[in-house]
Amino acid sequence: MLGLLDLFDGEENAVTVTIDEMHERLGYTRSTLYRYLKTLTDAGLLTSLPSVGFMLGPRIVELDYKIRTGDVLIRAARPVMEELAAQFRGIALLCRRYRLEVMCVHQESGTDLIHSSYERGRRRSLLHGAASLAILAYLPDHQLRKFHGQAPGEFAEAGFGTTLKDAKAMLREQRQRGWVSTRGDVTPGVTGIAAPVFDAQSEIIGSLSLTLPDGQIQARSLEDIAERVTFCAGVISKTIAYS
Template sequence: MNSHEKMLGLLDLFDGAEDAVTVTIDEMHERLGYTRSTLYRYLKTLTDAGLLTSLPSVGYMLGPRIVELDYKIRMGDVLIRAARPVMEELAVQFRGIALLCRRYRFDVLCVHQESGTDAIHSGYDRGRRRSLLHGAASLSILAYLPDHQLRKFYGEDPAPFAAAGLGGTLKDVKGSLREQRQHGWVSTAGDVTPGVTGVAAPVFDGRSEILGSLSLTLPDARLQSKTLEEVAERVVFCAGVISKTIAYS
């Protein structure tokens, strides 16, 4: 890695475990192996840019510039702006929680949430990352992952695919995902949160490549098939509206 990549690598220390909110110089030195002089030089640059900040006896944490950038993303993100109106309508119509997620590497990141009920509360808040292998919001993205990326993802560790019920071989996994694409939507019951049903459909960018998903979480793990079909039809429609808005924006 060059020096810029090494410096940005410091930000990766705050990735992963949700309780990893502060990191000390000693921890950075142990985990990255950089000399202390190099660490201090990188930290000064990142702190001056507002990407990191520090408190005595506590350590370094993400800085105020991150908060500012998050606000600008929420206000200006084309995907969120396109999705917010239909998400509000969807959540109120079915008294559920609408989630907008986008693909992030081989994970899924929640970027927006709208609630139309007090019966359930989603812990999948904005900024939380989850596996591509669990939950309707994730599986509806996984189904459209480009073949070369699916191969790479599967090759890293096939075991979780089998544990998720997608198949014991890459061929089996592709078959399972093909069925999901043909269906047009994905539903799961209690896969991530016990006692709820998730229904999701894919969202595409202007080149018809998978961008993310729109999902609706409902406070019932045993929806009747007619009700499930009705919900799924509406979720697919709303996801299509978002995709078309993105394509023409």
């Protein structure tokens, strides 16, 4: 039943879905489908409009508000993100590991020169962008093996070599440095700098990143900014641990 919610995937711009589309994509009998829809609608997770179809319901909006105001990770990160974005006139992003992808959960902007389309609730691959790579570098070995086994070609296209051994070697270098930077990997004309965020058990849960226009970056300042981003990510990790 909860699988019906996966049909409303923002990445595919699926804002509304009709019963016929649900029946075609899921293959449920209509009696089962109607029963599931009634349950989800009664719970406020779905709502419908005549001649339009079903869409996510008001309960989803309520839950999103509770997450934004009560999530320990966001509450720990917001102050340092505001300071980071203002200090370097960039966009600070807080991303969370989500299955074998990365999801943006909060954004703070300190500039009008650039705009980030990587907004709250959007998912991205673990293989592209500093925010993603800072998480990928600390992925547990068994999950990295699984991910590489599912998409070896994508690893190669992203510049991680042709074998799992090649990918591990590159990720080991990133861990030793403690931060990741990419230039134009996702958005042309910008540089992303990211550092990992850990939970109380020192397991990777997300990343803190700063996006800046290429014109603001020089070799020396990149190191300085990366040091600051890494420090702020460490503050978030420690705050979560103490919580």
